Amino acid sequence: MAEAIWVYAETSDDRVTTTSLEMLAKASEVGKAEAILLGPAPQDAVEMLAKHGASKIYRSTDSIYREYLTLPAAETVAGLIEQHRPAVLLFASSYAGRDLVSNLSARLDCGAITDVGDFQLKDDSVEATIPALGASYQNISTLVRPGTKLLVVRPKSFEPKLNEQPVNVEEVAAASAEGLRKVQMKDRVVVKREGPSLEGAKIVISGGRGLKGEEQFAILKELADVLGGAVGASRAAVDAGWVPYAMQIGQTGKTVKPDVYFAIGISGAVQHLSGMKTSKYIVTINKDPEAPIFQYSDFGIVGDLFKVVPQLIEEIKKRKGL
Amino acid sequence: MNVVVCGKVIPASTVTIEIDPNTKRMVRKGVPHELDPAAASAVEEGLRLTEKHGGTVTLITMGTSDATIGIRNALAMGAASAVHILDNAVAGSDTLATAKILAAAIKKQAFDLVLCATESSDSYSGIVAGQIAYFLGVPPVTFAKEITVEGDQISIKRQSETGYDIVAAKLPALVSCSSGINEPRYPQLKGIMAAKKKEIKVYTASDLGLGPDEVGEKGAREKVLSVGRPPKRQAGKAVTDEGEGGKQIADFLAEIKVI
Numbered sequence: 001m002a003e004a005i006w007v008y009a010e011t012s013d014d015r016v017t018t019t020s021l022e023m024l025a026k027a028s029e030v031g032k033a034e035a036i037l038l039g040p041a042p043q044d045a046v047e048m049l050a051k052h053g054a055s056k057i058y059r060s061t062d063s064i065y066r067e068y069l070t071l072p073a074a075e076t077v078a079g080l081i082e083q084h085r086p087a088v089l090l091f092a093s094s095y096a097g098r099d100l101v102s103n104l105s106a107r108l109d110c111g112a113i114t115d116v117g118d119f120q121l122k123d124d125s126v127e128a129t130i131p132a133l134g135a136s137y138q139n140i141s142t143l144v145r146p147g148t149k150l151l152v153v154r155p156k157s158f159e160p161k162l163n164e165q166p167v168n169v170e171e172v173a174a175a176s177a178e179g180l181r182k183v184q185m186k187d188r189v190v191v192k193r194e195g196p197s198l199e200g201a202k203i204v205i206s207g208g209r210g211l212k213g214e215e216q217f218a219i220l221k222e223l224a225d226v227l228g229g230a231v232g233a234s235r236a237a238v239d240a241g242w243v244p245y246a247m248q249i250g251q252t253g254k255t256v257k258p259d260v261y262f263a264i265g266i267s268g269a270v271q272h273l274s275g276m277k278t279s280k281y282i283v284t285i286n287k288d289p290e291a292p293i294f295q296y297s298d299f300g301i302v303g304d305l306f307k308v309v310p311q312l313i314e315e316i317k318k319r320k321g322l
Numbered sequence: 323m324n325v326v327v328c329g330k331v332i333p334a335s336t337v338t339i340e341i342d343p344n345t346k347r348m349v350r351k352g353v354p355h356e357l358d359p360a361a362a363s364a365v366e367e368g369l370r371l372t373e374k375h376g377g378t379v380t381l382i383t384m385g386t387s388d389a390t391i392g393i394r395n396a397l398a399m400g401a402a403s404a405v406h407i408l409d410n411a412v413a414g415s416d417t418l419a420t421a422k423i424l425a426a427a428i429k430k431q432a433f434d435l436v437l438c439a440t441e442s443s444d445s446y447s448g449i450v451a452g453q454i455a456y457f458l459g460v461p462p463v464t465f466a467k468e469i470t471v472e473g474d475q476i477s478i479k480r481q482s483e484t485g486y487d488i489v490a491a492k493l494p495a496l497v498s499c500s501s502g503i504n505e506p507r508y509p510q511l512k513g514i515m516a517a518k519k520k521e522i523k524v525y526t527a528s529d530l531g532l533g534p535d536e537v538g539e540k541g542a543r544e545k546v547l548s549v550g551r552p553p554k555r556q557a558g559k560a561v562t563d564e565g566e567g568g569k570q571i572a573d574f575l576a577e578i579k580v581i
Contacts (some may be wrong), residue, residue, distance in 0.1 A: 012483045069489060070452070070462055093448075095465050095481065102421075102452020103462065111418040111543025114447040131552065133348075137341055138552040145543050152449070182461040184490045186477070191485035203580070227580070239502050245467065245481060251446055252501055260580055270338075271443070277555070281578055283571060284560070295557045299574040303563025311568025319572060319581055 003031040003087035003121060006148075008077065009049055009057075010096055011041045016048045018199065019092040021160035023153055028053035028163050030121055031087060036080065038073050039065030050167035052160055057167060062174030069096075069183040072175040074103040080172065081108065081148045088119070088126055088149045101152050112150040113141050117157045125149065134251055134270030135277050155199070156257045156278065191246065196230045198247065203229030204258045206249055206276070207237055210265020210286065210305055214242040219309050220264060226316045232256065232276075234266045250275035265305050268293025285309065323377035323471065323493075325368040326433045327401070328424050328454065329361025331385050331392030332444040339444060346546040347414060348444065350386060357392035360439030362399070362506035364499045367469060368437050369400045369507070375471055377434070378402035382427050384412060384420065390522075397517035398509030405431070409526040414539035421453030423537055426530035428458060435476065436496040440465055451498035461491040464498040 005027035009020040020035070027033035035054040037045060040063055049057055058080055064072045077100065081089065089104075091097035093115065105112040119128040122142075126149045130139045143149045198204060205224045207217055217231065224231045232249040233242070249256055250272040261279035266272060268291055276282070277296060284297035285305045294300045301308050316322075333339050334354040342349050357365075361383075368379040381396040383389050384407040393404045405427050412423055428436055436458065441448035455462035466478035467486060471493070480487040481500050509517070527537045535541060561570060575581045 017483075070464075094483070098448045099452050099462060099464055102449035103456050105418055105449065105543075106421060106453040106456035109418070109543070111416055112449060113544055114417070114449055127547065132341065133339055135552060138550045139341070139346075140547045140550070142545050142547055143543055144545050152447075182491055183463055185487055186490050187488040188482065189479075189485045189487070235501065241502070241505075245500065245502055246485070252441060252443075260575070260578070282558075283574065285567070285571075289560070289562070294560050296555050297560065298558035299571065300558070300560035301563050301567040301571060302560060303567045308563055308567040308571070311566075312571050313568075315569050315572040316575070316581055319576070 005031040006086040006089040007035045008091045009035045009037045014042045019155045021052045022158040023090045024053040025161040026158040053163040055165040057169045060172045060174045068181045070099045071180040075175040110145045114152040116151045116153045134274035155255045198230045201230035202259045203227045205262040206232035208234035208266030209236040234272045267291045323375045323434045325379045325435045327364045327368045328438045330358045330442045331389035332358045343549045355388045357395040364437040365396045366504045366506040397520045398513040404522045412537045416542035416544040419541040425457035434493045438498045440498040455496040461495045463491045467500045
């Protein structure tokens with residue numbers, strides 16, 4: 001019998017997250033894919049999970065999972081693990097995913113592997129491939145304790161696949177103990193954004209320290225607008241306070257995999273590379289010919305971005321007849 | 323309000339970190355070290371809270387003797403004292419073993435609040451903070467980009483995929499600080515001088531009541547089987563701008579059919 005590979009599914013922006021679907025694709029390939037979905041979710045969430053390979057869904061619609069962070073979900077998931085003992089439980093490398101894994105890995109004393117780019121089952125355990133240190137290394141790790149293996153998966157590691165299964169939805173009893181209501185979600189604030197999301201954009205234009213300030217990001221926005229792309233940033237630009245954290249691409253920010261990635265005024269620190277290295281094409285503009293980013297780029301210009309970018313924008317407008 | 327900050331001292335950002343294929347651990351010997359900038363932000367946050375609400379900041383770190391420079395930095399910033407877990411036996415600890423050790427050290431302090439970075443800048447697993455909270459039995463209040471304390475209530479702006487959430491808990495609690503939560507202060511000469519007189523307590527794992535099987539490689543649940551390098555991406559063309567750079571990029575975009 002195929003081993004059960006569980007996926008802790010999450011929703012955001014009224015949709016099942018893409019990473020949840022990516023993990024289901026891999027889970028279906030390795031064994032019998034099943035999902036856990038806790039808390040209020042969009043109407044088509046169960047259907048989406050089934051369409052992408054989940055043959056069983058452990059489900060509670062209770063609002064405790066939305067109103068209180070981490071502890072109620074950890075309680076329920078720990079109970080499900082105890083009862084069903086799946087071979088593997090996958091979490092996205094998201095805020096909620098990492099919170100849950102930290103609690104469960106300590107509670108079950110089983111540890112966890114984070115930053116997983118791929119995995120396989122081997123001899124009653126897992127072998128996980130980790131693109132370590134900003135993907136400058138590729139390590140293989142395992143978990144030594146018997147029992148369910150907890151893995152935290154990097155976004156964009158797998159391609160979501162349509163793979164519809166007859167689905168069995170099992171209602172699970174909601175956690176309710178008072179002691180679980182300790183971290184209260186009081187309010188959600190959505191910060192408005194324009195254009196495509198960074199994770200979904202086919203073209204990403206990112207700026208770094210070389211932009212020299214907040215105002216200069218306007219030219220990247222203009223380039224993004226003529227190409228229909230989204231603007232991102234390196235950690236240096238975010239830490240300098242020029243742009244919000246939501247725009248950060250890299251190890252501690254978002255992982256993107258667009259068709260074309262523009263690294264503008266970005267030197268290519270390991271921390272940044274890990275968030276964009278798998279883009280199809282990488283275009284670089286940097287005044288320093290020694291910048292490590294050139295090692296990864298398909299096409300690079302050594303020059304002043306404040307001259308090259310405006311010319312590029314004009315040229316695209318001309319060719320597109322804008 | 324007494325704040326304990328857990329932070330790491332790591333190879334300086336100028337160092338390209340390597341992994342030793344034999345020990346399968348990061349090479350930490352013989353390279354310059356510094357207080358992890360992410361930990362410095364947690365120290366800064368602790369200092370701001372205690373300046374407002376009273377109390378002191380204690381830094382707890384686990385590391386080799388190279389960590390001293392970073393500990394002194396935190397003390398020079400204004401932390402009142404520090405705890406250094408210095409023990410060869412803890413080398414090779416995974417996230418869980420690390421969290422057990424840190425939690426045991428925190429339990430020896432009187433604390434209202436534990437602050438950590440959401441993740442260290444060298445190994446960035448992002449789960450140690452939550453594991454520590456579990457072992458301490460305090461609420462895990464994570465990914466904070468702003469912290470407010472009122473009486474025994476702590477409230478944060480928590481980073482989210484689409485903006486931020488307002489999340490609240492009761493003290494004692496653990497809060498993990500997102501990168502960019504603040505701009506850490508630079509130590510001033512007065513602080514640097516004062517730091518020399520501040521106490522650094524040194525503990526081994528057994529001082530913390532942890533046996534040899536609970537820490538280091540023996541206590542680790544995660545085991546690195548092999549260390550390798552990914553296939554190298556073939557670097558493409560790079561040209562120096564001679565006034566046509568923008569047009570040349572446009573040509574490339576046309577070649578790959580993007581425009």
